[in-house]
Amino acid sequence: MTLPETMLSLEVSDLSVSFAGLTSPVLAIGHLTIAAGERVAVTGGSGSGKSTFINMITGLDRAGTGSIRWNGSDITRLSETARDRWRAGHVGLVMQDFHLFPGLSAVDNVLLPARLARVADSAMIDRAHQLLSSVGLVRPGQKIETMSRGEMQRVAIARALLRQPGVIIADEPTASLDSSSGEAVATLLLDMAAAAKSTLIVVSHDPSLIGRLDRRLTLSAGRITADTAAKEQTR
Amino acid sequence: MIGFILADLRRLWAGAAVVILLVALATALGVTVTLQERALRLGSARAADKFDLVVGAAGSETQLVLSSVFLQPAPLPLASGDVLAKLSADPRVAWAAPIGFGDSFSGYPLVGTTRTLIASMVDGFAEGRIFEKEGEAVLGAAVRLPLGAEIKPMHGTAETGGETHAGVVYRVTGRLKPTGTPWDRAILVPIQAVWHIHGLGHHEDHDDEDHHDEHHTDSDHEHHGIDIDAPIVEDFAANAPGIPAILVKPKSIADAYRLRQAYRGGNTVAVFPAEVLTNLYATLGDAKLVLSAVAAGSQALVAAALILVTVTHVGQRRRQIGALRAFGAPRFAVFAIAWFELFLMVAVGVLFGFLIGLVAARWIADIFTVQSGIVLPVGFGKEDLRTLLLLLSTAALLSAVPAVLAYRQSPAKALRS
Ligand SMILES: Nc1ncnc2c1ncn2[C@@H]1O[C@H](COP(=O)(O)OP(=O)(O)O)[C@@H](O)[C@H]1O
Ligand SMILES: [Mg+2]
Numbered sequence: 001m002t003l004p005e006t007m008l009s010l011e012v013s014d015l016s017v018s019f020a021g022l023t024s025p026v027l028a029i030g031h032l033t034i035a036a037g038e039r040v041a042v043t044g045g046s047g048s049g050k051s052t053f054i055n056m057i058t059g060l061d062r063a064g065t066g067s068i069r070w071n072g073s074d075i076t077r078l079s080e081t082a083r084d085r086w087r088a089g090h091v092g093l094v095m096q097d098f099h100l101f102p103g104l105s106a107v108d109n110v111l112l113p114a115r116l117a118r119v120a121d122s123a124m125i126d127r128a129h130q131l132l133s134s135v136g137l138v139r140p141g142q143k144i145e146t147m148s149r150g151e152m153q154r155v156a157i158a159r160a161l162l163r164q165p166g167v168i169i170a171d172e173p174t175a176s177l178d179s180s181s182g183e184a185v186a187t188l189l190l191d192m193a194a195a196a197k198s199t200l201i202v203v204s205h206d207p208s209l210i211g212r213l214d215r216r217l218t219l220s221a222g223r224i225t226a227d228t229a230a231k232e233q234t235r
Numbered sequence: 236m237i238g239f240i241l242a243d244l245r246r247l248w249a250g251a252a253v254v255i256l257l258v259a260l261a262t263a264l265g266v267t268v269t270l271q272e273r274a275l276r277l278g279s280a281r282a283a284d285k286f287d288l289v290v291g292a293a294g295s296e297t298q299l300v301l302s303s304v305f306l307q308p309a310p311l312p313l314a315s316g317d318v319l320a321k322l323s324a325d326p327r328v329a330w331a332a333p334i335g336f337g338d339s340f341s342g343y344p345l346v347g348t349t350r351t352l353i354a355s356m357v358d359g360f361a362e363g364r365i366f367e368k369e370g371e372a373v374l375g376a377a378v379r380l381p382l383g384a385e386i387k388p389m390h391g392t393a394e395t396g397g398e399t400h401a402g403v404v405y406r407v408t409g410r411l412k413p414t415g416t417p418w419d420r421a422i423l424v425p426i427q428a429v430w431h432i433h434g435l436g437h438h439e440d441h442d443d444e445d446h447h448d449e450h451h452t453d454s455d456h457e458h459h460g461i462d463i464d465a466p467i468v469e470d471f472a473a474n475a476p477g478i479p480a481i482l483v484k485p486k487s488i489a490d491a492y493r494l495r496q497a498y499r500g501g502n503t504v505a506v507f508p509a510e511v512l513t514n515l516y517a518t519l520g521d522a523k524l525v526l527s528a529v530a531a532g533s534q535a536l537v538a539a540a541l542i543l544v545t546v547t548h549v550g551q552r553r554r555q556i557g558a559l560r561a562f563g564a565p566r567f568a569v570f571a572i573a574w575f576e577l578f579l580m581v582a583v584g585v586l587f588g589f590l591i592g593l594v595a596a597r598w599i600a601d602i603f604t605v606q607s608g609i610v611l612p613v614g615f616g617k618e619d620l621r622t623l624l625l626l627l628s629t630a631a632l633l634s635a636v637p638a639v640l641a642y643r644q645s646p647a648k649a650l651r652s
Contacts (some may be wrong), residue, residue: 060561061647080642081566088563099558099650103242113563116236116572159562 007036008070008090008166008199010057017052017064017222027052027064027222034215036071036166039193039200041210044219050203053219054171057201058091059083070167088117092160092198094170094189098152100144100159106132106151107140110159124162131158135188150181154188161192167199168192174206182206236568240576247551255584257540262588262626263595264533269619270596272526274611276516278600279305282416282609283508285356288483288491290318290331290498290505299504300511303334303480305607306344306417308391310337313477314503322483322498323471327490330355333471334480335429338388343378345388346421347429349469352482356414363409369431370463372405372424376413377608383407386422388432402460403432415610427468428461430476537588537626541581541633548577549637556641557649566642573638574631581630589615589623 010033017027027049034040044050055061057068059075062083067074070090075083087093100109110128114120132140135154144152153173160168173189174182186209193200204210211230218226244251283304291299292312301307322331335347350365353373363382366373372386380386386405405424413419483505485491491507498505552573559569593615600611641649 055645055647058561060650061645063645084560084563084566084646087561088565093561095561095650099554099561101239101242101555101558103246104239108238112239113559116239116559116564116568163563 006164006166007197009036010034010167010199010201011067011069011072012057013067013069015056015064015066015068017049017056017061019063025064025222027056029053029066029224032217032224034199034201037197037199038215039190039213040202041213041216042201042203042219043205043210043216048219049222050219051171052222054169054201054203058093058169059087088113089163090166092163092165092168094153094156094160094168094173096172096175098149098156100152100155102145103143105141105143106137106147106155106158109144109155110162113159114162119163128158128162131161134158134192136184148181150177150185153177153181153185157185157189157192161196164196165198167201168196170200170202170204172203172205174204174209183208186212236572236575240572240579243555243576244580250551251580254544254580255587258537258544258581258584259587259591261533261537261540262585263591265530265537266589266592266619267595267599268526268530268533269622270592270613270615271599271611272530273616274596274600274613275603278415278609278611279512280509281612283512285414285416286482286508288485288494288505289508290314290322290481290483290503291479292477293502293504296504296506296511297515299480299506300508300515302336303482304417304508305609306336306346306421308336308339308344311479313479314481315477316471316475318498318503319471319475319478319481322481322494325494327486327494329484329486331471331481331483333426333475333478334482335426335478337479338390338429338432340386340388340422341380343375343380343420343422345372345386345424345429346418347424347426348482349426350467351469353411353423355484356418357411358414359412361410361412363407366408366423366425367467368463369425369428369461369465369467370405371408372422373409373411374407375419375421375423375608376411377419377605378410378422380407380422382410386424388424404463405461406463413610415608417608420608425467427465431461538629541630544581545577545633545636549640552576552637553641553644553649556637557644557646560646561650569641570635570638573641574634577637578631578634581634582627585623585626585630589619 012029012032015027015029016025018025042050042053052061056064059078062076066076068076075086078086101112104112107128110132111120111125114124129140132155135158137151137154144155147155168189170189174186177185186206189202190200190212200213202209202213210216214230216226216228216230217224283300286304289299289303291303292314294312298309298311302309302311319331319333322328330351332349332352333347334352336344338345353365361376363373374380384407386407388403388405405428483494485494495505495507556569556573559572593613596613600613604610
């Protein structure tokens with residue numbers, strides 16, 4: 001079976017992350033693989049290391065030791081600038097608190113990183129508008145600060161998908177939303193990832209969201225304590 | 236990118252305005268002090284320009300210059316009339332003119348002098364003509380009186396409780412063109428009239444008294460008066476009374492030095508006002524030091540403002556820079572945004588500061604001119620351009636600090652903050 005080139009696989013080996021002043025590592029993963037196109041939920045209690053895991057595999061942080069290979073290439077060996085460039089090309093990020101830029105419209109927010117990277121051609125601008133309408137936003141010119149939180153997260157999802165990333169990584173994308181808009185955003189994220197055929201890694205506590213993914217990783221005190229396939233969860 | 240920066244500045248417009256204002260005010264303070272100090276130096280030097288050599292009675296050289304060039308009211312010792320006679324006859328002297336002061340009218344100093352001095356000091360008349368009789372007066376360019384006005388001189392100044400010279404009235408015949416010196420604020424009258432008012436130089440005493448009585452039969456004065464219709468005699472060969480200052484026009488530069496040598500020591504002093512001013516600036520080193528300290532202090536204030544702005548900017552932008560990196564903006568673009576946004580604010584502040592400084596210095600100079608008559612040439616020079624470039628380069632360097640700091644921190648950390 002040949003996978004689309006855009007899909008990314010992950011292999012983590014001997015990853016250990018410690019912070020100054022803490023006795024035990026915040027994250028310790030001996031070996032973990034995520035196949036290209038797989039859709040994985042990451043759960044665990046508060047402080048269990050979920051965000052640290054996300055920051056490490058996206059290259060947002062380089063605090064630890066060990067290797068993190070995406071399609072075989074180890075991002076821990078890249079320079080800061082090279083990691084930024086790699087992330088821009090391969091990762092679609094959705095964070096709990098959006099990190100949108102007020103003062104700009106929805107579509108300008110979607111396009112900002114691409115514009116700064118000088119890759120926003122007219123095809124990409126069209127795509128930005130399409131993405132906004134497919135996440136259900138009909139006013140692409142609306143200023144971001146006038147939007148509801150649910151709408152903001154939809155803009156953030158559109159931004160994450162703009163450059164057709166090989167992996168979409170979301171850190172508690174519904175945690176700061178009320179339950180109905182959280183559910184809508186969760187559905188949207190899954191549908192969009194499916195349509196884009198990206199690998200998907202989502203940190204979440206939301207059972208309905210977790211239940212719709214292929215695999216579930218459970219973290220506790222920085223260690224993976226459970227790794228279950230979807231069929232095993234279904235009762 | 237510009238769009239992003241402008242959106243960001245619009246959003247944080249109050250903060251940006253404060254930053255710009257802070258930088259502008261600190262810059263303006265330094266610019267004002269610098270411009271003002273320079274203008275004062277140039278302006279007073281220009282005011283002294285026409286005064287080649289001033290001779291007076293032995294005493295303070297500085298006071299002699301301040302009183303004759305800048306018309307600062309102060310009692311001066313009188314040089315004997317013989318000195319004027321001797322100078323007038325000296326072959327090295329083109330002309331010598333007595334300058335007498337002490338009286339005033341409605342806030343303007345009255346200066347007694349000669350037509351020769353006026354002709355050589357001023358470019359000519361804006362309107363009217365020079366005085367031709369003892370009872371006539373001409374106005375400096377900045378004196379707000381009409382032609383034909385009556386001048387009733389007061390001894391001293393109104394503030395110091397001066398009294399009017401009863402019955403003495405000059406009539407204004409002309410207004411001079413501006414000179415940019417304190418003499419623009421003076422009312423110029425024939426020196427012989429000043430002497431007569433004060434009962435001096437009456438070598439033809441009875442004649443004068445006769446005239447006097449004819450013209451003022453109704454006044455019961457014991458004062459000395461002027462004969463308003465008497466012709467002006469500017470031949471000081473003999474019998475001139477004591478004189479506070481004599482302006483001397485030497486025939487050559489060499490003559491100027493010889494004359495200064497000849498009239499220094501004994502009962503007289505002879506000074507080059509330009510030289511006295513130079514010495515004055517040197518001895519006023521303390522005052523200049525204060526000004527320099529103020530200027531340096533304000534520069535330090537600018538620097539502190541810049542650092543403060545930079546530090547707060549780093550704090551404010553940390554999250555934003557982290558987010559830009561996390562979502563795929565390349566390093567150069569993030570750096571450029573962080574740098575340019577800060578630099579833009581500081582540069583606008585600095586430019587505003589120069590503008591405000593210029594306006595403030597002009598404004599102060601105008602007030603100074605109204606009060607003193609000395610025109611201060613306020614304006615930017617080459618050295619100001621250098622200061623501007625220096626400030627802008629410093630700002631450019633400092634503006635890079637947040638951008639550099641942003642890269643010393645992982646985006647994960649920046650996003651958490
Ligand atoms: N930069 C840091 N310095 C010190 N401790 C940190 C840092 N980042 C995270 N931690 C600690 O690591 C642990 C895991 O954090 P995190 O990955 O954010 O947990 P989660 O996302 O699962 O709630 C927590 O105990 C947190 O306090
Ligand atoms: Mg977390």
